[in-house]
Amino acid sequence: MEPVFALVVGIFFAAAFYLMMSKHIIRVLLGVVLLGNAVNMLIFTAGRLTPAIPPIIPAGETVLPAGTANPLPQALILTAIVISFSFFCFLLVLTWRAYQDLGTDNTDDMRVAEPVDDPAPPMGY
Template sequence: MEPIFALVVGIFFAAAIYLMLSKKVIRILLGIVLLGNAVNMLIFTNGRLTPAIPPIIPGGEDTLSAAAANPLPQALILTAIVISFSFFCFLLVLTWRAYQDLGTDDSDEMRLAEPKDEPLPPMGY
């Protein structure tokens, strides 16, 4: 099962790099999301994939059995999912705001574009 996951992780990394090299900002954002998922799958694969034995310490023992999956990567992935989703939301809002000001989502045109002279809408605090 691990070789299949390793192949999928490699495909995810390749697709993420391809998308991040694009000129369109939305593709760059999708590449960042795909890169985060590839890293999460890589960490998950390193923690062993064994559906037969859950990562629970039986009563009367001090350690996990050798055949059990490592629970630490699973806990790290849960944290990483929350962080990557909040990072994506921040980048999405930043991209939307840049698109509103500059009128383009092409990164080359963003360098040359000047912001519109319209005042920003008031922030309702």
């Protein structure tokens, strides 16, 4: 099962990098989401895929029995899901505001749409 997951993770990484090199911000956002999912699947695969024994310490024992799933990658993935979702929401709002102000989601057109006549903000030290 691990080779299948490794192949899927590789496809996710390749698609994420392809999307992140696009000129359009929406594709970049989708690439960031896909990259986060690829990293989560990579951590999950590295933590052993064993459906037989859950990571629960039996009564009277002090350690997990041999062959159980590693609970640390599962906890890391739960944390990473929350962080990646909040990061995606922040980037989505930032993209929406840039689209409202500049009228485009193309990065080349965004550079042209920047105001040139405005003076730079003062440097206060």
